[in-house]
Amino acid sequence: MATNWNGICDELTKISNPTLIITGTYDNNVPTANSLIIAGKILRAWLIQIKDAGHALFVQYPDKVNRVLQTFLSTTATSPS
Numbered sequence: 001m002a003t004n005w006n007g008i009c010d011e012l013t014k015i016s017n018p019t020l021i022i023t024g025t026y027d028n029n030v031p032t033a034n035s036l037i038i039a040g041k042i043l044r045a046w047l048i049q050i051k052d053a054g055h056a057l058f059v060q061y062p063d064k065v066n067r068v069l070q071t072f073l074s075t076t077a078t079s080p081s
Contacts, residue, residue: 024057
């Protein structure tokens, strides 16, 4: 888990757009705990952790990822101004 979140990561609190954070519970490249920190910094962010998925979760579980994306986009979609 990353321990130094100073600098650019502090900018995450400025994000106001709908944000989806999706990770695999067995990601060996980016610790899953980091996603908790990121989600905690972005107001109303969605955090989805796909059980048993690794760093290539989009390849491993394309149907699950697609359902998450469709749900997120349909829920957070805004009308054009």
